Amino acid sequence: MEKLITIIGPTASGKTPFAAALASQIGAEIISADSRQVYRRMDLGTGKDLEDYLVDGVKIPYHLIDIAEPGTKYNLFQYQQDFQNVYSALKESGKPTILCGGTGLYVEAVLKGYALSPVPQNPKLREELAGKSLIELTEILKDLKERNKSAMHNRTDVDTANRAMRAIEIETYELEHPTPDRQMPSVDSVIIGLDIGREERRHKISSRLKKRIDGGMVDEVKSLLDSGIPADDLIYYGLEYKFLTQYVIGQISYDEMYRSLEIAIHQFAKRQMTWFRGMERRGFRIHWIDAMLPMDEKLRLAKEIIRETK
Structure with missing residues (x-):
């Protein structure tokens, strides 16, 4: 092949x-x-x-x-x-x-x-993130990525607050559920x-x-x-x-x-x-x-x- x-x-x-x-x-x-x-x-x-x-x-x-x-x-x-x-x-x-x-x-x-893994929504986390700016969310995501040693979610795919929140949700899930x-x-x-x-x-x-x-x-x-x-x-x-x-x-x-x-x-x-x-x-x-x-x-x-x- x-x-x-x-x-x-x-x-x-x-x-x-x-x-x-x-x-x-x-x-x-x-x-x-x-x-x-x-x-x-x-x-x-x-x-x-x-x-x-x-x-x-x-x-x-x-x-x-x-x-x-x-x-x-x-x-x-x-x-x-x-x-x-x-x-x-x-x-x-x-x-x-x-x-x-x-x-x-x-x-x-x-x-x-x-x-x-399929990652479920995290309503509590979303509530905590609500109201934060895209810049603030990007910083949170950057920290999570470093802790996860993750190659996912660069800025290409997080150009809106909602997308950044979803990326944070995924990285948080991966951190808590390896x-x-x-x-x-x-x-x-x-x-x-x-x-x-x-x-x-x-x-x-x-x-x-x-x-x-x-x-x-x-x-x-x-x-x-x-x-x-x-x-x-x-x-x-x-x-x-x-x-x-x-x-x-x-x-x-x-x-x-x-x-x-x-x-x-x-x-x-x-x-x-x-x-x-x-x-x-x-x-x-x-x-x-x-x-x-x-x-x-x-x-x-x-x-x-x-x-x-x-």
């Missing part, structure tokens, strides 16, 4: 079209590693770009996209289980598999086989990273944001709110859904929404790269390819890397 191929990179680096083009050439299926693309009807805001999975008129099969209802809180434990189910089935069928996404924690958890030594199987993978320069990344992020807002991202959020999803549940997802929801419900102006969101996405991409560099320090070998190279050249380099690491 061939190794799993993992493709990572920050937002706007072109991971999905690259993964789809590679899948087309080697007959692979794609497993998404994106913590927000799991939600149905959250399309423009999560950057699903499902048309990227169409290569030369042929749809590349993809998995773990559109598997959860908006308003629910899908988590890393669930992702790990879902990934194993899909990956095991693909291995049995003999299909080459590409894991593709920008959620570094999801990628690392399935490749390393982190031992995780996870038994029952590692999930680790996965042998060749990891290819798309490296994009800061200025190119900033330009692509800004132009893509304008395109998505012009393409109906505000209407998408209005539709989700109209379907009965509470505003706080959408804000919980952070980034696009945080600022667009605040705009739609009248908390901030359009200009403030646009400016704040653009800054937040730039910061998010920077934190993604920080996570990937951290993965290298934690023992992962990442083969970096210049994201701005022509597609044919990127594919040639990727296939060469895959051949050499078999």
Whole structure:
């Protein structure tokens, strides 16, 4: 069985079209590693770009996209289980598999086989944390991570107070209930990273944001709110859904929404790269390819890397 191929990179680096083009050439299926693309009807805001999975008129099969209802809180434990189910089935069928996404924690958890437990809500702890600012919550989380020696919950995934509270809840649970030594199987993978320069990344992020807002991202959020999803549940997802929801419900102006969101996405991409560099320090070998190279050249380099690491 061939190794799993993992493709990572920050937002706007072109991971999905690259993964789809590679899948087309080697007959692979794609497993998404994106913590927000799991939600149905959250399309423009999560950057699903499902048309990227169409290569030369042929749809590349993809998995773990559109598997959860908006308003629910899908988590890393669930992702790990879902990934194993899909990956095991693909291995049995003999299909080459590409894991593709920008959620570094999801990628690392399935490749390393982190031992995780489903963590229940802790109402008493939530009551104690209520009213604290994101900065205060981040400091509490930092302390817990140091005590747990935890690689989970970097700032990529805690850009709202609710998400920070949930991360504190999980770290507190792990501290009080050490996870038994029952590692999930680790996965042998060749990891290819798309490296994009800061200025190119900033330009692509800004132009893509304008395109998505012009393409109906505000209407998408209005539709989700109209379907009965509470505003706080959408804000919980952070980034696009945080600022667009605040705009739609009248908390901030359009200009403030646009400016704040653009800054937040730039910061998010920077934190993604920080996570990937951290993965290298934690023992992962990442083969970096210049994201701005022509597609044919990127594919040639990727296939060469895959051949050499078999």
